[in-house]
Amino acid sequence: MAVFGVLALLCCGVFVLSLNRTRAAATRLHHAERTIRATLDRQGAALLHGDEAAWLSAVDPALTSQMTWLYANLRGLQVSGWIPRARKVTRKVKDGPAWTAEVQIRICFAAPTCTRTAETFVPLGDVISARTRWSVAGDRAVLMAFDQFSADGSVPWKQEPLDFAIGKRVVVAAPRGQPDTRPAEWLPAAERAAAVADRYALSDPRPGRYFLFLAGEKEWNDAVGTDREAAAFVDRTSESTAFAIVDATDFGTDFTDETLLRHELGHIATLLGTLDNQDEWAIEGMAEYIAYAGTPVKAYDLIGDARWQVSHTGWTGRLDLEWSTAPEERHGFYAMGFLAMRCLGETYGEPRLLAFFSEVVRKGEEPGTAAMSALGVPWEEAEATCEPKIQAWLRP
Numbered sequence: 001m002a003v004f005g006v007l008a009l010l011c012c013g014v015f016v017l018s019l020n021r022t023r024a025a026a027t028r029l030h031h032a033e034r035t036i037r038a039t040l041d042r043q044g045a046a047l048l049h050g051d052e053a054a055w056l057s058a059v060d061p062a063l064t065s066q067m068t069w070l071y072a073n074l075r076g077l078q079v080s081g082w083i084p085r086a087r088k089v090t091r092k093v094k095d096g097p098a099w100t101a102e103v104q105i106r107i108c109f110a111a112p113t114c115t116r117t118a119e120t121f122v123p124l125g126d127v128i129s130a131r132t133r134w135s136v137a138g139d140r141a142v143l144m145a146f147d148q149f150s151a152d153g154s155v156p157w158k159q160e161p162l163d164f165a166i167g168k169r170v171v172v173a174a175p176r177g178q179p180d181t182r183p184a185e186w187l188p189a190a191e192r193a194a195a196v197a198d199r200y201a202l203s204d205p206r207p208g209r210y211f212l213f214l215a216g217e218k219e220w221n222d223a224v225g226t227d228r229e230a231a232a233f234v235d236r237t238s239e240s241t242a243f244a245i246v247d248a249t250d251f252g253t254d255f256t257d258e259t260l261l262r263h264e265l266g267h268i269a270t271l272l273g274t275l276d277n278q279d280e281w282a283i284e285g286m287a288e289y290i291a292y293a294g295t296p297v298k299a300y301d302l303i304g305d306a307r308w309q310v311s312h313t314g315w316t317g318r319l320d321l322e323w324s325t326a327p328e329e330r331h332g333f334y335a336m337g338f339l340a341m342r343c344l345g346e347t348y349g350e351p352r353l354l355a356f357f358s359e360v361v362r363k364g365e366e367p368g369t370a371a372m373s374a375l376g377v378p379w380e381e382a383e384a385t386c387e388p389k390i391q392a393w394l395r396p
Helices: 002-049 052-056 061-076 183-198 217-224 258-271 280-291 303-313 327-348 350-362 367-375 379-394
Strands: 079-091 098-109 127-137 140-148 162-166 170-175 210-215 232-236 242-247
Touching: 002 052, 002 061, 002 079, 002 098, 002 127, 002 140, 052 061, 061 140, 061 162, 162 183, 170 183, 183 210, 183 258, 210 217, 210 258, 217 232, 217 242, 232 258, 242 258, 258 280, 258 350, 280 327, 280 350, 303 327, 303 379, 327 350, 327 379, 350 367, 367 379
Parallel strands: 170 210, 210 242
Antiparallel strands: 079 098, 098 127, 127 140, 162 170, 232 242
């Protein structure tokens, strides 16, 4: 019996020791998690207040260069929100006091608010995702490694230093040292284009600042391949952030093309706050409407493409044409979308046109449903009214 008693005491002692070790490990983990998260919060506060020294105060000197240009990029893009979280915090025993963690940080740009929502940590273009390593001692955590993953995107602000020109309504960015592409040269035309786009803004809140990225050869090929038909596009990385990407290579456009900039910033003004819209005829037509606001229809650059499209397809008056991605038809569809929007705007007025666009594109209503509430007439009547007007515009 005495033997069994001794064994029982030994087993009990081992259990208690194991339990104490488990509790101690859990306490260390909880402390490390809390310290890392507090450090990330302090970094965010420093970033938002423009305090670079405080931002770098918890960064190992070996990371200073990387974290300095990331700070500069975020400040250049008018960072307005930093919502971090740390997951899978794990101690690396062989590295002494080192801990690893997967970090996700939701970034907001030029927005009045940046709130936690169900989509806050969806890995979209305005979320930083990184595998990190920390040295934790007491209540201090020092960032030792910051290896980003899912760092792709049309604007490589997570990957490399950028140069900026910042205006009242537009931020122009480009890869640092990109030959023959200086953001400051693009800013005047971009500011004028933004003033036009602002008149058609439909999001609530309205765009804080428009972002224009000048893509070099590498950035353009990474984003769209070797397509040289397009000169620019808009990348909506979330409902609150959108970037206008311009092909600034020798094959692309130049800083005097205000019409192109109006088109792209017009997309942002009318689509910000939404994702995955499908009505290309209205989306591209409205962007062209904004681009050529005040320009006589006969002087529209793609009027010849519209004539070809009408002749090629035997057009009979339908405004909401099914979109085609065929290169030979691209300009014709853009032109027909413009003419549809121009006619609706001139016939029923811009306020009703914008209400119709909101119903169809932003809310997903069918034109037949939206026409009565927004335009005040059946869709068939609107098409019948516009068909002869468009035919008249197309006569040489």
